[in-house]
Each structure stands twice: as structure tokens, then as C-alpha cells.
Amino acid sequence: MRNEMTVTVKDVLRNELAKGSPLITKYGLMSEIDAPEGTLLRLVDKDGEYLGTGYYGEQNKGAGWILTRNQDEAVGQAFIERKLELAFSRREKFFNNPETTAFRVFNGEGDGFGGLTIDYYAGFYLLSWYSEGVYSFREDVVAALENVVECIGIYEKKRFDTKGQYIEDDDFVSGERGEFPLIVQENGMNFAVYLNDGAMTGIFLDQRDVRQAIRTKYADGKTVLNTFSYTGAFSVAAALGGADKTTSVDLAKRSSAKTIEQFSINGIDFDEQDILVMDVFNYFKYAKRKNLNFDMVVLDPPSFARSKKHVFSAAKDYTNLMKETIDITAPEGLIVASTNSASFNMKKFTQMIDKAFKDKNQKYKVVETYSLPVDFHVDRRFPEGDYLKVLFLRLL
Structure with a gap:
């Protein structure tokens, strides 16, 4: 009880x-x-x-x-099943789309149970717990999920360590264990994911619409720089969209092998691309010394990052990072400015970007804006839940 x-x-x-x-x-x-x-x-x-x-x-x-809001409604497995059934009905078109086999099926407070998200990866389900409190519902949530849908296997990520570190544990919950990498589809692109290897899976599902836009509208014939590139998903989208060349830069040592893997499963010759394990802040300095510039720069830093020489906070430092980006973007080039920081809204984000351009005496126009895709369902009464902010910016 x-x-x-x-x-x-x-x-x-x-x-x-x-x-x-x-x-x-x-x-x-x-x-x-x-x-x-x-x-x-x-x-x-x-x-x-x-x-x-x-x-x-x-x-x-x-x-x-x-x-x-109903004081007579009991909170238990049956309650959770009702929430899941409604959430799954909202994603019916995703389940029926063979070209996209990775998406969010339950988005926390947007689907009526804050602190819990559930993602679908080609028949497997990944539960993410954001507090010890929500984790206490684990038994009911797993039972409810198994009752509502057929699961090949269920995995989980515990994200509630108060020190901000991922809690290492066996991520497998029930069903069959997956064979990894698991290859999923996103608008026909292939991505390798790992549900059993630390905090991240290898792809950020909330950027699906942005990757598709880069591939279908903007990459053809362009040189593309992907900063804070993680496993190179934006680079893959650009290469498949006809980019002349992509450059992926990330400080994490494993990013190189992961990016090579993503290129390879899409039939892209990774030797024709540049993959650099390097502090992005140092790379900006290097690019300016070498007079390098790019037709498109993807700027999607983490909300907070720390390296040996740099500490980055999106809320404090995005404007300065944008100035560095402007310096290495070609005339009439495109900057894809993105942040997943929930500590400020789109209005504040656009103000930060506008200040950077004014400080550089550079004119620009906003070509497109993106927020969370539809599978990341947001409660309209809680706009703070729509944390993703992406602006496609054209230099003039």
C-alpha cells in the first residue's frame, strides 16, 4: 500500500x-x-x-x-494503463510507419505522468525514470506496459542521481535481451542504438524533424560542420542529403567510432568525411586560424558542458558561442541553432541569438523554427515542457 x-x-x-x-x-x-x-x-x-x-x-x-484532479481516482496499475492506452493511441501513425521505427510513446507530464518517459526502438521499449519518486511506480508501470502492448523487450535508464551522474546498472528489465547495436529507421535513415550502454542510446529522438529538414532542404552541395556532434546523426542526415562534405567535432573519444558506425550502416564512406575528437571551443579557434568556413553549421551544445579548459552553460554562454559560429559561416550560409535547455524559453533564446548577430554587425533572417516533434506530446497548459528550441538562420 x-x-x-x-x-x-x-x-x-x-x-x-x-x-x-x-x-x-x-x-x-x-x-x-x-x-x-x-x-x-x-x-x-x-x-x-x-x-x-x-x-x-x-x-x-x-x-x-x-x-x-479527481480525489476518488485511485493511482495504481489500472490508472497507468489508461494513461498508456491514450498515449499509444496518439502515436498510432508512427506505429504504422515502416520508415520510422524509433519514437517517443509516452512523454512524461505531456501524457499525464511527469517524471517518466517511454521510447520505442523497433519493438523494444525504453523506460526513463527522472526521480526516485517516479521509480517507486516501476512495478506498476512495467506490468501496465506489458498489458497494453506486445514488447520484445523492456530496458530502463535511471536518471535521478542527485550528483548528476548516470546510475550504472543492468538496464534490462524484462522480455528478450536485444542484440546491439539495434538498427532503427528514421525517415528511411539508419541509426545504430544501444539500450544497454550507459545513459545515452546513440540518438536524440527529439531532433528527428530537424534532421529531416537538413537532409531534404538544406544539405545538397554544401559543406557542413556539425559541432558537439555526439554520434554524428546530423552529419549522416547531411551526407544523405547530398552534402559535399561533413565535419563532425566532439570532445568524447568514443564519438569517432560511433560516428563511423552511423555513416557505415547508411552506406556512406566515412573516409570521405572529417571526424574530429576535439574540444569544440578549440576547433573554433583552429578554424579561424586556418580561414575555414562552412555553408552550414549545426550548433547543438548540451545545456551544460565541462572540459579541461572550458565550462559551458547554454543560459549564460550561448550568445558568445553563436558569435564564434558566425565567424566561420560562409556568406549567405546557414546556422542551425539548437538548445534543449529548459531554463529559458524561445523568446529568450531568440534574444540571445539576436544579440550575437548585432554584436558581430551581421544581418540575418530566421528561415524556420522547430520545437518538439508531435510524438513528444506537450500539455498546452504547461508550455515549459516544450524544451527544444531550434532556429534555422540565414546570414545576409
Whole structure:
């Protein structure tokens, strides 16, 4: 039996919940919660009026998520099954598309259960847990998933270590163990993924629409620089779209082998591409010394990164990074500016970019904008959940 307690909230949180926000903020509570994570919270205002039921789970600045506004609705396996069934019905067209076999099937608070995401990879399902609180629902979630769909196998990622480090563990949950790399399709492109190898799988599914745009609209005949390239997915899209050459730069040593793998499974000669294991900040300096410039630069840094000589925070440093990018972009070239930082919105992002261009006395126009793709379903009452911001910028 799950623990449950009544918690009184301040007016500020009462007002946010009344607008439909599912987030239980720490600053909105009358007192700290003295209970184990996973405890159900029956939220009331200072007059004792019922506001909703959620669970306690420390995640970033939040203390948990609202699950239901019906005080008579029990939260258990049957509740989760209903959430999953609705979420899966929203993705029906993806399940019926043989050219895309990797996508999100459950997107946390967007699908009614904050702190939990579920991704589909060619018959396998990957659960990601973002707090100890949501992880306490593991048994019910796994049972519900197995009841709702046929699963070849289920894997999981625990992402709730308070030190910001991935919790190493056996990621396998149930069903059959996969043979990795598992080759998935995305709009007909091949990508190698690993569900059993640390925090990342090898591809960021939220950038699917951006990769498709690069491939079909912008890459043909161009020289493309992919910074913070990870496993080179943007480079693959550009090469398949007819790019003259791609250059992939990432500090992680394993990025080279991973990028070679992604090129190879798409029939691309990786020897014809440049793959550099190098600090991106140093590469910018190198490119300027060598007078290198590119027709297209993909700028998709992590929200926070640390190397031996550099500490990067998207919220503080994106403007300066954009200035460096402008310097090595060809006249009338294209910059794909992207961030997954949830600490600022699209308006703030565009202001940061605009400042960089003004400081460089360079004119530009926004060609296209992208946010999360439709499988990353967002609750319109909680726009903060739409964290992805991508601008295609043309130098004038």
C-alpha cells in the first residue's frame, strides 16, 4: 500500500494548479515534505479545498507531479494503463510507419505522468525514470506496459542521481535481451542504438524533424560542420542529403567510432568525411586560424558542458558561442541553432541569438523554427515542457 499524506500549498501554487500546471513546485508548499519519495500527495489550499493528487519526487526544481484532479481516482496499475492506452493511441501513425521505427510513446507530464518517459526502438521499449519518486511506480508501470502492448523487450535508464551522474546498472528489465547495436529507421535513415550502454542510446529522438529538414532542404552541395556532434546523426542526415562534405567535432573519444558506425550502416564512406575528437571551443579557434568556413553549421551544445579548459552553460554562454559560429559561416550560409535547455524559453533564446548577430554587425533572417516533434506530446497548459528550441538562420 502506497503512503499518502495531505499537503497544504501556498496561493502561488494554488493559482498555477488552477491554470492546469501539473508541476508541484517546492516554493509552492507551505512546508517541506517529510516523507519518502513516491508518497502520494493530496494537495489542498489553506482553506482545505482539494486541488489534486500527485506524487512526491525530487526533480530539478520540482517536488513532484500532479497525476489526477479527481480525489476518488485511485493511482495504481489500472490508472497507468489508461494513461498508456491514450498515449499509444496518439502515436498510432508512427506505429504504422515502416520508415520510422524509433519514437517517443509516452512523454512524461505531456501524457499525464511527469517524471517518466517511454521510447520505442523497433519493438523494444525504453523506460526513463527522472526521480526516485517516479521509480517507486516501476512495478506498476512495467506490468501496465506489458498489458497494453506486445514488447520484445523492456530496458530502463535511471536518471535521478542527485550528483548528476548516470546510475550504472543492468538496464534490462524484462522480455528478450536485444542484440546491439539495434538498427532503427528514421525517415528511411539508419541509426545504430544501444539500450544497454550507459545513459545515452546513440540518438536524440527529439531532433528527428530537424534532421529531416537538413537532409531534404538544406544539405545538397554544401559543406557542413556539425559541432558537439555526439554520434554524428546530423552529419549522416547531411551526407544523405547530398552534402559535399561533413565535419563532425566532439570532445568524447568514443564519438569517432560511433560516428563511423552511423555513416557505415547508411552506406556512406566515412573516409570521405572529417571526424574530429576535439574540444569544440578549440576547433573554433583552429578554424579561424586556418580561414575555414562552412555553408552550414549545426550548433547543438548540451545545456551544460565541462572540459579541461572550458565550462559551458547554454543560459549564460550561448550568445558568445553563436558569435564564434558566425565567424566561420560562409556568406549567405546557414546556422542551425539548437538548445534543449529548459531554463529559458524561445523568446529568450531568440534574444540571445539576436544579440550575437548585432554584436558581430551581421544581418540575418530566421528561415524556420522547430520545437518538439508531435510524438513528444506537450500539455498546452504547461508550455515549459516544450524544451527544444531550434532556429534555422540565414546570414545576409
